[in-house]
Amino acid sequence: MAPMPDTPAACKTRIREASAQFQAQGLDKTAAEVEGALASAWLLQRRGVLAPRDVPDFIDAARSALKKVAPPPPKKVKFSDPIRKVLPLAEASVRSAFDASLLLLALTQVGDFIEEPDKKRRDQELFLDDWRRMIWESARVPDWARFRQLVGREERVLEGRLSRDAALQTLEAIARRRADNLTPIPDLSVLACGRCGQFRGRDRVKCAQCAGTFCTRCLGPAADQCINDYATRYTAIPADDRQRIGSETRAILKELRLDAHTRNDAIARGLKEKGVDVSYTESAPLEGHETDGEQGRTKFQIRDRESGGVKRALFAALARRHFRGAGAEVKPLEIDYFVEVCMGVPVEEALKPPAQAS
Ligand SMILES: [Zn+2]
Numbered sequence: 001m002a003p004m005p006d007t008p009a010a011c012k013t014r015i016r017e018a019s020a021q022f023q024a025q026g027l028d029k030t031a032a033e034v035e036g037a038l039a040s041a042w043l044l045q046r047r048g049v050l051a052p053r054d055v056p057d058f059i060d061a062a063r064s065a066l067k068k069v070a071p072p073p074p075k076k077v078k079f080s081d082p083i084r085k086v087l088p089l090a091e092a093s094v095r096s097a098f099d100a101s102l103l104l105l106a107l108t109q110v111g112d113f114i115e116e117p118d119k120k121r122r123d124q125e126l127f128l129d130d131w132r133r134m135i136w137e138s139a140r141v142p143d144w145a146r147f148r149q150l151v152g153r154e155e156r157v158l159e160g161r162l163s164r165d166a167a168l169q170t171l172e173a174i175a176r177r178r179a180d181n182l183t184p185i186p187d188l189s190v191l192a193c194g195r196c197g198q199f200r201g202r203d204r205v206k207c208a209q210c211a212g213t214f215c216t217r218c219l220g221p222a223a224d225q226c227i228n229d230y231a232t233r234y235t236a237i238p239a240d241d242r243q244r245i246g247s248e249t250r251a252i253l254k255e256l257r258l259d260a261h262t263r264n265d266a267i268a269r270g271l272k273e274k275g276v277d278v279s280y281t282e283s284a285p286l287e288g289h290e291t292d293g294e295q296g297r298t299k300f301q302i303r304d305r306e307s308g309g310v311k312r313a314l315f316a317a318l319a320r321r322h323f324r325g326a327g328a329e330v331k332p333l334e335i336d337y338f339v340e341v342c343m344g345v346p347v348e349e350a351l352k353p354p355a356q357a358s
């Protein structure tokens with residue numbers, strides 16, 4: 001086993017060299033080398049040496065080298081072309097060859113592909129299928145059942161759990177789509193969410209604080225922090241107070257029949273019952289603008305948008321009214337906490353000590 005390359009560039013070199021020598025070295029050795037280099041790249045990514053924004057370029061470079069080993073099917077076969085020789089791949093090497101695609105998929109899912117055109121995504125899918133066909137041809141894999149058997153179903157644990165099963169399902173969908181142009185690619189992640197441990201949902205976001213990768217449901221409302229790190233801001237409110245605010249908030253939501261999915265006009269109706277008159281104006285600031293109205297009522301101006309921001313602003317107006325009505329001092333963090341309860345953000349759950357690390 002070669003020593004672990006300590007830079008993304010060294011990983012690329014290793015992949016390039018292995019690909020250039022594949023005919024001399026044979027596919028078993030090549031697959032092991034490529035898989036090792038991609039595993040190193042994965043670890044470098046986890047340690048922040050390979051940044052998500054640099055991942056797309058890394059994958060491009062790896063793919064163009066690997067195309068030598070697994071070329072796309074020729075569009076037209078010319079008689080002058082040399083006959084393509086299929087090199088053998090031992091059944092015992094199928095898993096490492098497959099893991100190369102698993103790692104490519106994992107890297108793709110943490111990479112910053114926002115700026116990438118769809119064509120790149122498509123190229124990546126076609127390449128993954130070419131690589132899979134190369135494995136099948138060389139190891140004489142007859143079908144998906146046998147491929148699954150050779151790869152196995154257990155997860156690969158490599159600073160984060162990687163799902164071979166999710167990768168197999170994705171590769172199978174890509175192969176079918178290539179044939180029928182119709183099969184949808186399932187929205188599966190090969191990378192477990194750092195909080196819920198699920199593989200559903202391809203989008204993974206890195207938490208700026210703990211550097212873990214999370215599914216979009218396990219992110220806090222700020223979206224650059226996982227819910228666990230986000231929730232710690234509320235530890236500044238004593239647990240008893242949080243509990244009291246939580247049950248008061250839930251009682252109000254129940255009384256007004258509101259929840260996180262209620263449309264804004266319904267929240268505005270609830271606010272009216274509580275003495276806050278909402279009016280919509282485009283010149284209002286994003287968080288809304290509050291002024292005193294007549295007979296102790298409050299006027300609240302907000303933009304007319306069915307957005308999360310506006311929803312939070314409306315719930316915040318409800319919170320201020322509630323705390324003022326109770327004669328309590330209005331503390332910004334308590335307002336925020338009230339809003340989290342309204343929005344169904346699982347703050348308390350996130351503040352509990354983790355049951356098990358994943
Ligand atoms: Zn999750």
Ligand SMILES: [Zn+2]
Pocket residue numbers: 207208209210211212225226227228229
């Ligand atoms: Zn975090």
